[in-house]
Amino acid sequence: MGGKKQTQDRRFRVLMLPWLAHGHLVPYLELANELHHRNFDIHFCSTPVLLSSVKTSSSFHYDKIHTVEINLPGGDFPELLNPSRHTTKDLPRHLILTLCKAFRMASPSFCHILDQIKPDLLIYDIFQPWATEAAASRKIPAVCYGITGAASMAFAHYLLRHRTTSGFPFSEICMRPHELKNLRKNYKNVDLDERIAILRAMELSTKVLLLNTSREIEGKYIDHLSAVLGKTTVPIGSLIRVQEKEKEKEKDVEMMKWLDGKQKHSTLYLSFGSEYYLSREEIQEIAKGLELISSANFIWVIRFPAGEETPLEEALPNGFLERVKGRGIIVEKWAPQTKILGHPSIGGFVMQCGWNSFLESIHFGVPIIAIPMHSEQFVSARMAVELGIATEVMRDDDGRLYGEDIAKAVKSVVEDKSGEEMRGKVREVNAQMKMKGKQGIDNTAALLSELCLSNNL
Structure with a gap:
């Protein structure tokens, strides 16, 4: 003693x-x-x-x-x-x-x-x-x-x-x-x-x-x-x-109000970490995939390397912003991630499987749509699929992404029964951790x- x-x-x-x-x-x-x-x-x-x-x-x-x-x-x-x-x-x-x-x-x-x-x-x-x-x-x-x-x-x-x-x-x-x-x-x-x-x-x-x-x-x-x-x-x-309560930026307040108007689990959150930048081709294919699933709303955070900032209208497919108006929000650089993930309308997190975001997704009971980009992220993606809390977007043998494969993965989470099963599993894991x-x-x-x-x- x-x-x-x-x-x-x-x-x-x-x-x-x-x-x-x-x-x-x-x-x-x-x-x-x-x-x-x-x-x-x-x-x-x-x-x-x-x-x-x-x-x-x-x-x-x-x-x-x-x-x-x-x-x-x-x-x-x-x-x-x-x-x-x-x-x-x-x-x-x-x-x-x-x-x-x-x-x-x-x-x-x-x-x-x-x-x-x-x-x-x-x-x-x-x-x-x-x-x-x-x-x-x-x-x-x-x-x-x-x-x-x-x-x-x-x-x-x-x-x-x-x-x-x-x-x-x-x-x-x-x-x-x-x-x-x-x-x-x-x-x-x-x-x-x-x-x-x-x-x-x-x-x-x-x-x-x-x-x-x-x-x-x-x-x-x-x-x-x-x-x-x-x-x-x-x-x-x-x-x-979890982000502390503080004076919110006006655009963040508007975003949360926008989410309030969406049905439960109807909205995707897309973010690929603070230090990875999508290529022009990846941006185009992700946008294509989002257009193919018209039933899904989304908030998509896009970042560009310092000195290589590009107007969104140029980076995205021609007319994309107009076509998704009302069901999609594009955010540059940063979004209040934990607040978004904690909102009941969020039904899936499209991510690269960076570990901090991975843990946040589990904490808020949100299933993962994995698009690993580099380093150890493919390990986390495959482990999450094995655990039953994620689906992974397939690439071709050269590592190229295709909008059709992104849409297929999104559909399995937002529309199919498998999405509910993933949601149930991630909540089960989260509950066990909280205990x-x-x-x-x-x-x-x-x-x-x-x-x-x-x-x-």
Whole structure:
């Protein structure tokens, strides 16, 4: 009893180091807030441009989270001399690996931060094995927090360990011809350090691996990952940030009123994340698919890369906006996603299967129409289909989308019986998760406290 009380009474210093992407910042911030409410003081480390973004987030609280700047070396990377490029947001995709290398070369600065803060624990991201090596040299335990699902992590581990997808023990997670082609092409362009970074990040994690998921979604993948890593894989539970009540923008108020006038489950929400941009061809085919299903209303968020903004009239098929008037709304850049997903008229979420949006869809009981675009998204899409909460839009062997296939997938969710079955299943999964409440994060906090305490004995 005395040991348990000592753990509860003591507060531990935690240094967090997320990857330099907004999609990683959000779950790290949510975890930071939850840990602060237990027995942890949080120091949040990132580049100045990302910390500026963090401080404008509704999840950031000055009294709970201490920010720590880390500056990337610019001399060896002229493409990254501008500090505004020290984030994946609006960064051309061909420079992502350069950003990885620059972050890795910031290790001396990070070592200085460790020496200043002297944390009891480091929580680091999946691309930063160098951070746990720096912590280990100072006898600081370091735990990897992967912000994607267990299935994605297990697949990545198998691929990197065996250098093939053949033999992965879960046949539901398979790669299509165009995905294999892209994998081979991209693999050739990545140097050895970057190829094995994810593998090493998982395997170097001290005793446990934290995942932004729940057993109700991915039980067998969580168990598999624990077995192959020889560590306790801890699902922290879904940490969904529901937008707080605040003064709404006029256009958002109008959008919600528009949704109020639509029938239950009659409306689609389409969004493909904050850092992926549809090609002109993809926009055209998605628009074609929406026109082929005249029974479905929709809200579609379209984003363009910085400096490549295009008038919607030019990006969309000629006359499209006029033809869908009354049943469709096109939004540029941003929409209040959680408010939209929580509206009873939303019947399906057309998405790329980015993990944050994936979890939000489950939280609000909305079935998924999956159009995976890159990275691990195909794993999440296939896992969701296996779970019974999604249908996936098929592509051809070259990876091309066709409006007819999009319409077919939409119809199965909006009009067919299968849509009701998916809706029932996603609500069942959500209800099971809600029954557990904060059990996942409570278990996480207890394990991390024991790790800190045992290291200080």
